[in-house]
Amino acid sequence: MNEAVQYIANGVMTGSIYGLLAVALALVFGVLEVPQFAFGAYSMLGGYIVALLANEGYWIAIPIAVLVIALLGILTQVLVFDPLRNAPPGTLFIAAFGLLLILQGLALLLFGPNNRTVAEPIPGGIKVLGAAITYQRIFVVCAVLVTIVLLNTFLRRTNIGRSIRAVGQSHMGALVVGISPRRIGLITMAIGSGLAGLSGVLLAPILQVYPTMGDGLVLKAFIIIILAGMGSINGALLGGLIVGLCESFGAAYVSLEFRDAYPIALLILVLIVRPQGMFGKAVRTA
Amino acid sequence: MRSKTQTAGVLALALTCSMGATVNAAEGETVFRFGVPYPQSGGLAEYGVNYSDGIRMAIQEVNGKGGLNVAGKKVKVEAVYCDTQADTAKAVACGRRLSAQEKVPAMLIATSMETFPVMSFNNVGKSSFLIVSSSASNKLAALNNPLVVRYWFNTYNYMSGFTKALKGVLATVESTPQTVAVMQSEDEFGKAWAETFWKSWTGAGGTVGETATYATVSTDFYPQLTAVLKRKPSVLAVPGTCPQVTSIVKQARELGFSGRFLFQVSCGPEEIVKMVGEKAIAGSIFEGSEWDTKSARLTQFKDAFKKKFNRDALITNVNGYAHAMWLFSSVQAAGSLDDPKKIRAAMGSTMSQDWNLLGMRDLQNNGDTTATVHPRIFKALNNIVDYTGNNAQVAK
Numbered sequence: 087m088n089e090a091v092q093y094i095a096n097g098v099m100t101g102s103i104y105g106l107l108a109v110a111l112a113l114v115f116g117v118l119e120v121p122q123f124a125f126g127a128y129s130m131l132g133g134y135i136v137a138l139l140a141n142e143g144y145w146i147a148i149p150i151a152v153l154v155i156a157l158l159g160i161l162t163q164v165l166v167f168d169p170l171r172n173a174p175p176g177t178l179f180i181a182a183f184g185l186l187l188i189l190q191g192l193a194l195l196l197f198g199p200n201n202r203t204v205a206e207p208i209p210g211g212i213k214v215l216g217a218a219i220t221y222q223r224i225f226v227v228c229a230v231l232v233t234i235v236l237l238n239t240f241l242r243r244t245n246i247g248r249s250i251r252a253v254g255q256s257h258m259g260a261l262v263v264g265i266s267p268r269r270i271g272l273i274t275m276a277i278g279s280g281l282a283g284l285s286g287v288l289l290a291p292i293l294q295v296y297p298t299m300g301d302g303l304v305l306k307a308f309i310i311i312i313l314a315g316m317g318s319i320n321g322a323l324l325g326g327l328i329v330g331l332c333e334s335f336g337a338a339y340v341s342l343e344f345r346d347a348y349p350i351a352l353l354i355l356v357l358i359v360r361p362q363g364m365f366g367k368a369v370r371t372a
Numbered sequence: 373m374r375s376k377t378q379t380a381g382v383l384a385l386a387l388t389c390s391m392g393a394t395v396n397a398a399e400g401e402t403v404f405r406f407g408v409p410y411p412q413s414g415g416l417a418e419y420g421v422n423y424s425d426g427i428r429m430a431i432q433e434v435n436g437k438g439g440l441n442v443a444g445k446k447v448k449v450e451a452v453y454c455d456t457q458a459d460t461a462k463a464v465a466c467g468r469r470l471s472a473q474e475k476v477p478a479m480l481i482a483t484s485m486e487t488f489p490v491m492s493f494n495n496v497g498k499s500s501f502l503i504v505s506s507s508a509s510n511k512l513a514a515l516n517n518p519l520v521v522r523y524w525f526n527t528y529n530y531m532s533g534f535t536k537a538l539k540g541v542l543a544t545v546e547s548t549p550q551t552v553a554v555m556q557s558e559d560e561f562g563k564a565w566a567e568t569f570w571k572s573w574t575g576a577g578g579t580v581g582e583t584a585t586y587a588t589v590s591t592d593f594y595p596q597l598t599a600v601l602k603r604k605p606s607v608l609a610v611p612g613t614c615p616q617v618t619s620i621v622k623q624a625r626e627l628g629f630s631g632r633f634l635f636q637v638s639c640g641p642e643e644i645v646k647m648v649g650e651k652a653i654a655g656s657i658f659e660g661s662e663w664d665t666k667s668a669r670l671t672q673f674k675d676a677f678k679k680k681f682n683r684d685a686l687i688t689n690v691n692g693y694a695h696a697m698w699l700f701s702s703v704q705a706a707g708s709l710d711d712p713k714k715i716r717a718a719m720g721s722t723m724s725q726d727w728n729l730l731g732m733r734d735l736q737n738n739g740d741t742t743a744t745v746h747p748r749i750f751k752a753l754n755n756i757v758d759y760t761g762n763n764a765q766v767a768k
Contacts, residue, residue, distance in 0.1 A: 089598065092598050093595075096594040100592065199412060199417030199421050201615045203647055220626050292592075293592055293619065296415070299591070337595040342595060
């Protein structure tokens with residue numbers, strides 16, 4: 087029993103970070119159709135900002151990091167993805183992947199190769215049914231859940247949020263009713279980038295910060311958005327939790343060595359049974 | 373006329389590039405160039421930087437004295453670096469490039485992950501080259517490659533003596549038998565360490581608990597730790613590079629592990645304490661070596677390193693330094709800049725020189741060397757107990 091609770095706790099923490107990054111990807115892909123691989127690097131940069139501002143305090147570093155990464159998102163949207171808006175999907179993929187490599191290279195040059203650590207702002211932990219859970223990990227899960235609730239509220243209750251959803255459904259339709267898809271694209275990229283940065287900010291005190299820390303994360307996030315169904319925001323979060331738990335229990339009861347293979351096996355299974363993803367809607371094409 | 377001049381220029385350039393020893397046109401001096409494929413980025417970057425800084429120090433020392441004296445000629449030394457990103461495929465690409473394009477007669481390699489892929493082609497064809505490696509795996513010697521030498525501690529050679537000494541040490545400080553669980557990196561080094569430890573520890577009458585493997589790029593070890601800690605081992609062995617191991621220590625404590633850690637020889641207490649503090653590793657066991665003695669030569673090295681890099685020297689720094697100095701002194705003794713066989717033949721005779729700061733000895737035909745490893749118990753940074761010799765306690 088104790089072990090099972092520990093595996094659930096491990097899986098939920100990892101899954102919530104996967105889920106947050108997957109939500110960012112799903113949002114941007116849903117509206118802009120950009121496979122933003124560079125979100126892995128944005129997550130890493132979020133971690134570095136927190137590490138650099140460690141002396142100023144973790145809580146001050148959080149909004150600064152999210153804001154800086156959101157601005158970086160706007161900048162790359164203006165300089166890279168907006169000029170490529172009519173390019174074939176393959177070009178966008180290459181641009182996003184190139185951006186990931188450039189940002190990783192820059193991080194290596196600017197911050198050096200040594201891993202950075204960030205002191206936990208909430209040290210200590212509790213025992214829940216025999217499982218050891220640190221307060222920091224509880225904070226990460228809560229922060230992700232609150233963020234997703236706020237994002238949902240924003241997308242459903244505000245004009246800009248509704249405009250984002252409208253552009254996600256149809257660019258042409260949005261133009262007809264007077265919404266500028268380019269302006270909405272900038273806002274969406276800023277929000278998505280901020281969320282990606284936040285994932286790194288939350289991870290920094292738990293793990294370590296280094297230039298390639300986002301590689302594995304963004305790969306899992308892509309698996310999750312396909313698994314969940316493209317464009318499904320809440321599905322992405324649920325998908326993240328499912329993948330986290332799948333990894334945790336697979337590692338415990340099947341084999342540790344194949345930990346990274348379980349999400350892919352699950353993805354293949356879902357695509358066979360439900361090609362539109364777990365929470366996606368089937369689309370008929372003529 | 374112009375065309376002939378251009379052709380001659382191209383030929384001269386091609387000839388220059390094709391030789392291991394090159395002539396620096398600007399200064400008119402001969403240069404001995406050697407390859408260093410090492411992780412400049414990726415999960416082992418910190419380890420790679422420490423290793424290569426040792427090499428840089430050796431280069432500065434030799435060139436500062438005017439260079440090597442090879443067959444009566446002054447020769448400067450120069451490293452050609454290549455980033456392997458701690459990836460075997462990239463290590464092969466680096467090895468190929470350094471061998472085929474740069475024509476280096478020798479390479480210095482820090483890890484098993486890079487050594488074994490490059491070893492698959494170092495003794496083939498005309499572009500053969502010598503490898504000085506710090507792989508800890510016995511496989512290096514078992515392959516009997518005539519152009520490979522080891523400057524590091526072979527787990528297979530030292531583990532039996534180390535575990536016997538460790539068993540004795542733990543018997544004096546613990547009243548109950550100690551079960552050791554192992555967190556093993558999924559590379560050649562991790563495999564070699566865990567296998568030899570398992571054999572030696574059980575051979576000495578000890579019990580080995582769970583073993584879990586992790587990828588060398590990991591930083592989240594909760595799944596592995598949950599598995600290895602479920603049977604409550606008293607010691608958790610964490611053979612790996614310091615940056616990764618510190619995360620394991622931190623996360624194991626978070627999961628309630630209260631026992632001792634066992635660290636391998638390249639990860640010293642100073643490095644660990646910097647990241648997790650003294651309290652987290654109180655009572656832990658370190659593999660100690662010549663590096664932990666206070667010889668005058670080591671003190672001199674540490675002072676020189678601190679002056680150059682403005683930080684304390686680590687065993688990985690001295691490893692890189694010794695690799696380079698062993699190569700340089702052997703090039704000088706062989707009187708050859710480009711014949712790896714001649715350089716290899718001279719390596720046995722140069723081991724007694726004062727660059728050999730880790731006390732490696734007995735170079736064999738299969739490239740293996742020997743050194744003693746002893747247990748150390750960490751109480752605090754200024755209170756580490758070394759158990760050397762016949763298991764006699766020598767308090768620092």
